[in-house]
Amino acid sequence: MWIALAGHPEEGILSVGKGFLLNIWLSVVCEAIVLVLALGLASLRLTKGPVLLPFRVLAIAYTDFARGVPVILVMLWVGFGVPSLNLAEVSSQSPVVYAGFVLVFAYTAYVAEVYRAGIMAVSRAQVQAARSLGLSSRTTLSRVVLPQAVRNVLPALLNDFASLQKDTAIVSTLGVAEAVHSAQIAGGVEFNYSGFTIASLLFLAVTVPLTRYTDHVMARDRSRRLAGMAA
Amino acid sequence: MSGEERSRTPDRGETATPATPVLRAVGVRKSFGALEVLRGVDLTISAHQVVCVIGSSGSGKSTLLRCCNLLERIDSGTIELFGHDLGDERIDEDLVRRHTGMVFQAFNLFPHLNVLDNVTLGPRRVLRLQRGLAEQRAQEMLARIGLADKAAEYPDRLSGGQQQRVAIVRSLAMGPRLLLLDEVTSALDPELVAEVLDLVGELAHQGMTMLIATHEMGFARDVANTVCFLEDGVIVESGTPERIFGDPTEPATRRFLQRIVDAGRL
Numbered sequence: 246m247w248i249a250l251a252g253h254p255e256e257g258i259l260s261v262g263k264g265f266l267l268n269i270w271l272s273v274v275c276e277a278i279v280l281v282l283a284l285g286l287a288s289l290r291l292t293k294g295p296v297l298l299p300f301r302v303l304a305i306a307y308t309d310f311a312r313g314v315p316v317i318l319v320m321l322w323v324g325f326g327v328p329s330l331n332l333a334e335v336s337s338q339s340p341v342v343y344a345g346f347v348l349v350f351a352y353t354a355y356v357a358e359v360y361r362a363g364i365m366a367v368s369r370a371q372v373q374a375a376r377s378l379g380l381s382s383r384t385t386l387s388r389v390v391l392p393q394a395v396r397n398v399l400p401a402l403l404n405d406f407a408s409l410q411k412d413t414a415i416v417s418t419l420g421v422a423e424a425v426h427s428a429q430i431a432g433g434v435e436f437n438y439s440g441f442t443i444a445s446l447l448f449l450a451v452t453v454p455l456t457r458y459t460d461h462v463m464a465r466d467r468s469r470r471l472a473g474m475a476a
Numbered sequence: 477m478s479g480e481e482r483s484r485t486p487d488r489g490e491t492a493t494p495a496t497p498v499l500r501a502v503g504v505r506k507s508f509g510a511l512e513v514l515r516g517v518d519l520t521i522s523a524h525q526v527v528c529v530i531g532s533s534g535s536g537k538s539t540l541l542r543c544c545n546l547l548e549r550i551d552s553g554t555i556e557l558f559g560h561d562l563g564d565e566r567i568d569e570d571l572v573r574r575h576t577g578m579v580f581q582a583f584n585l586f587p588h589l590n591v592l593d594n595v596t597l598g599p600r601r602v603l604r605l606q607r608g609l610a611e612q613r614a615q616e617m618l619a620r621i622g623l624a625d626k627a628a629e630y631p632d633r634l635s636g637g638q639q640q641r642v643a644i645v646r647s648l649a650m651g652p653r654l655l656l657l658d659e660v661t662s663a664l665d666p667e668l669v670a671e672v673l674d675l676v677g678e679l680a681h682q683g684m685t686m687l688i689a690t691h692e693m694g695f696a697r698d699v700a701n702t703v704c705f706l707e708d709g710v711i712v713e714s715g716t717p718e719r720i721f722g723d724p725t726e727p728a729t730r731r732f733l734q735r736i737v738d739a740g741r742l
Contacts, residue, residue: 373547374584374643378598378650379574388597392588 261440264427265447271341271423272410275348279409280402282353287360288386304357311354317415320347324419344416352409359405363398364390399466403459407452414448424448496559497522498654498685499544503553506539506709513539515709516553521654521702524683528696528717531706532732537689538581540706541656544687545576558653574602577647581659583639585631591618591642592627598650610649617645621675637668641675648679655679657688661695693736697721705729 289297290304311319324343328336367390375385395402417426424447428440499521506514513536521527529537542548543555546562546569555562557572585594595614599605605613618624621641631639640660647655657676661669673695680686680699690696696703697717704714705728713726724730 370580370582370584371586374578374580374586375597376569377545377547377573377576377578378646379570379602380598381570384601388601389586393586396588 261424261427261431261443261447264422265424265444267341267421267423268410268413268416268448269451271345271348271413271416272406275345275352275413276406276409278349279352279356282349283356283360284391286353286357287364290357290361291364308354308357311351312358316347316351316412317418319351320344320415320418323347323350340419340421341416344413344419344421348409348412348416351412352405356402356405359398359401360394362401363394366397367393396466400459400463403455403462407455407459410451410455411448414444497556498525498558499687500556501540501544501553502555504540504543504550504555505552506536506543506548506550513709514543514550517706517709517711519704519711521685521687523653523685525701526680526684526686526688526699527702527704528688528690528700529704529706530690530693530696530720530732532735535706536709537706538658541578541658541687541689544654544656545573545578547578570602574598574650575653577650577652577655579640579643579647579655579657579660581662583631583636583643583663585639585643585646587631590628590630591623591634594631594642595646595649598646602650614645614649617649618642621645635668636664637671640664640668640672644672644675644679653685655684655686657686657690659689659691661690661692691741693721693733693741705732707732 286304286308289300290308292301320343323346324340327338327343330336371389371393372385375389376382380388413423414425416423417429420426422430424444425441428438428444431440432438497520499519501517501519504514504517504519505512517536517540519527519540529540531537539548543550544557544562546567550563557576560567560572562572585591586597589597592611592614595617596605596607596610599610599613600607603610615624615627618627621644623638623641623645626634626638626642631642634642640663644657644660660676661672664672669692673692676686676688677695677699688696688700700717702714703717703720704711705720705724705726706712707728713720713724713729720729721733724733
């Protein structure tokens with residue numbers, strides 16, 4: 246078990262523990278990119294002007310596609326397909342880059358929908374109050390609508406983050422030496438499958454606190470609202 | 477309201493001359509789908525005048541107010557604000573609204589911002605005031621309405637009356653030249669109505685130009701220069717409060733006021 250966790254380079258056994266750091270790193274970087282891109286996408290989908298109609302149609306098509314195709318399929322498709330295209334630069338990236346791209350691609354669609362639900366839950370009256378002060382539609386979005394929207398959907402965002410964190414395991418299909426792939430290798434060399442146990446425990450060590458924290462945020466939010474009603 | 481207040485010229489006008497009314501509406505029509513809410517409304521408000529619009533729910537009061545700051549676009553007719561045609565394609569909506577404060581029935585304070593930030597958001601983001609200056613002014617205004625100690629509170633910790641007064645101050649912080657008040661006491665518990673009406677009365681006394689949709693007949697009688705009775709999207713009758721409440725000529729106005737009297741609200 247210790248061999249699997251710490252690795253044994255001489256015997257070709259990769260460290261599950263070290264691999265897991267890659268999972269963490271990948272999920273944090275991807276989440277940061279996803280949060281920004283998804284916000285842009287959600288804002289785009291909520292625009293009304295006819296000029297942006299083609300972009301809205303594209304955004305809807307992308308969302309349907311990214312949510313409709315299994316992540317593992319996109320991972321294999323991009324991870325093996327793109328390098329075989331022999332394009333300059335694009336085809337010669339590390340598998341980690343492809344993996345990150347696919348995770349961002351998949352999760353931006355989900356998170357954008359979460360944002361969109363949150364934005365739509367902010368009442369029209371709030372927008373009208375802001376516009377009546379002379380705030381532009383843009384300032385209204387950034388100062389009035391989005392802060393309330395993010396508050397509405399914070400539990401859902403944390404939920405998606407936990408999910409993204411888990412889905413970094415799919416990166417193993419590209420042969421990236423993250424936790425799961427390292428455990429596979431350890432199992433293959435040693436016929437000792439405790440590496441999978443270790444990988445599972447490591448994932449749980451992150452996702453369980455994250456889930457508890459999500460619950461805590463939801464409870465705090467609810468009690469604050471109830472306090473507000475009592476006042 | 478006394479004559480000398482009415483004759484004061486609007487001092488912040490760009491193109492407005494003493495003769496230019498703050499608001500002039502002619503033949504305003506507005507429909508929502510098949511429902512025609514405003515069916516040819518004419519209305520003029522001069523500087524420092526208070527016009528109260530009365531009428532039953534659904535008569536079009538709110539819609540009329542919302543057309544005046546472009547929350548709704550009218551279908552036909554014209555509304556001129558300080559001489560500018562609001563129907564003009566090139567009109568700057570944000571500029572119109574900056575000069576036209578609106579206070580809502582349900583307060584609509586920003587729940588994620590404390591009282592001070594609610595009041596300073598407009599001045600800081602629209603008028604580009606420095607934070608310190610905006611906050612200093614906001615504090616002064618809050619002190620004047622007795623809510624200085626609530627500056628750091630969030631709206632949901634305030635009573636309805638306090639929230640509505642903050643909402644009025646939030647509008648005033650933009651230095652509007654016309655204030656639109658949309659049934660600002662209708663969502664309040666009866667014992668909280670007075671504090672809000674007192675504040676509005678004080679503004680009237682200071683010469684603020686206001687268009688007020690209200691169900692408070694006593695209040696309308698006290699502060700209005702002109703009272704308009706709106707029914708089915710038409711101003712049936714308008715005149716001084718003394719005449720409208722004391723000697724209405726139109727049968728529809730009489731019927732409406734009789735219902736109010738019967739309900740014990742006048």
